[in-house]
Amino acid sequence: MFANDVFCFGCMRPLPGYLSSKTSYTRCSKCGVAALCNRACEDSGLHSTAECDLLRAKRDVMLENMEDLMHTLVHLKLWLVMSAGSDQDVRERLSKMEAHMNERRGNEVWFEREANVVDVFRRFGLVRSENEAELVQWLCGVLDVNSFELRTPVPGSNGNNGSPLLRGLFLEAALMAHACRGTAHIAVDDRFQMTVYAAVPIPAGETITFNYTSSLLGTIERQEHLQVGKYFRCECSMCVDPLEHGSFVSCILCPRCKKDYVAIQNARDKDPYGRKTKWQCRKCKRIFRGCLIKSTIEIGKDLIEDVGDGNSKVAIRYRIHYIKLCVYIILIYAQAMESLLERLSSTFHTNHFVMLTLKQKVLAVYRKEVGNLNPQRKILQKMLEIGKQVVDVLDIVEPGISRLKGILLYEMHLPIAILANRSYASREITAERLVSCLEESQACLKRSLQMLLLEPASTPEGMLAKRALQEMKHLAQNVADARTLQLRQMSTPQEDHSSVKKPERRGSHRQSKNRNRTK
Helix, strand or coil, X not given: CCCCCCECCCCCCECCCCCCCHHHCXXXXXXXXXXXXXXXXXXXXXXXHHHHHHHHHCHHHHHHCHHHHXXXXXXXXXXXXXXXCCCHHHHHHXXXXXXXXXXXXXXXXXXXXXXXXXXXXXXXXXXXXXHHHHHHHHHXXXXXXXXXXXXXXXXXXXCCCCCCEEEECCCCHHHCEECCCCCEEEEECCCCCEEEEECCCXXXXXXXXXXXXXXXXXXXXXXXXXXXXXXXXXXXXXXXXXXXCCCCCCCEECCCCCCCEEEECCCCCCCCCCCCCEEEECCCCCEEEHHHHHHHHHHHHHHHHXXXXXXXXXXHHHHCCCHHHHHHHHHHHHHHHHHHHHHHCCCECCCCHHHHHHHHHXXXXXXXXXXXXXXXXXXXXXXXXXXXXXXXXXXXXXXXXXXXXXXXXHHHHHHHHHHHHHHHHXXXXXXXXXXXXXXXXXXXXXXXXXXXXXXXXXXXXXXXXXXXXXXXXXXXHHHHHHXXXXXXXXXXXXXXXXXXXXXXXXXXXHHHHHHHHHC
């Protein structure tokens, strides 16, 4: 478990307030310990008979340490799998999984697991010897190295939005090798059934790979994440290329010539940010030390954190009392981040992972503005510009099917359509150009759907796909109307520029209803 919540033992949905009000929720009628949404979850396969029997046998100590039980529930499930009487095939497959015990032994993670998992098992009376403690540490290693991060099945959730995270172990999927440009895409539904798709065409006999870190990090940061969490150093084609397949996500602008970019000389260097490590400008060939690159990145990260923390607090403070002022503050917030983006562009490549972090924050602010009834043209244009930049990077570092790419493409289609209709209504473009722009919006949405439709319907992305299908119908009608206008304009010089139905923005139908009530 990644959060301090109590979950339904049957379906893993969070049960808010359970620890402070235990009578509000159902408990398993057999063990009297397992928290449940309702009786239907009691017979769910996630709350197994073996688990129920153990909780009943340890009922008093489990109830006294409910929070600890939730934090170690997934470890407990694995412990039961390794116990006598469990499924032998599953036990054998689990026993073959890598735990990297030698690399973990005695390090910070080892001692953390000793305090928060092994000692909890001791309190439960499940660990009485060093061999049993070793088994629990091995289970922790298996989870840390092989598990997948999952979202709790919260109906109607929008992304994570602070919702608790879980970890799940999928024995088949865990066998996929890592590559920073993986060939597999995974989707997990609210019953924790995983589907693995080919993100790109995979030739017969080729290894299926999955990216176990973030594709929007630079090579060094990806390597650090993999070394700490997975205990190996990646040697994929992305990691051994200083320019990372032309994405430039780790390159900075040369401080000397200002005409080209600085990249590490040897991507396999074990100390990339060290004083002896050489980074070189591609044009003027000036050498820079790794420690200078690291300092530059840290300063950039601090500036992004500052602009995020300071302005968001102001926005929240004003939002409580002044809704209109809040909109104004959000625009100021966007301007502050745009200013920082321009400032950092004189130091970093536009695709540098530091810049990508800031761009995603800027897009999050723009997203709120697009939901308004009359979003500013400048905001719409900037949202398109930055969204396209991020998608272009994703096409390199995360080719083929990509969840983030699908979301960004969906968010880009609406500004394209709004800007096109506004420009036509103000006689800035012809009907022919209007058709072209609406078709571009349509293509954006279609490409998004090709990715989002692979997501389970109950997930936030699946719900977005459902909305996108509805918007695709409206957009198709808009394109048809615009083509009719184009034909009329070809035969009639003077054309009414206000007859194209504007695309409906998210939330606008609801807002118009509210206005009608107040009249």
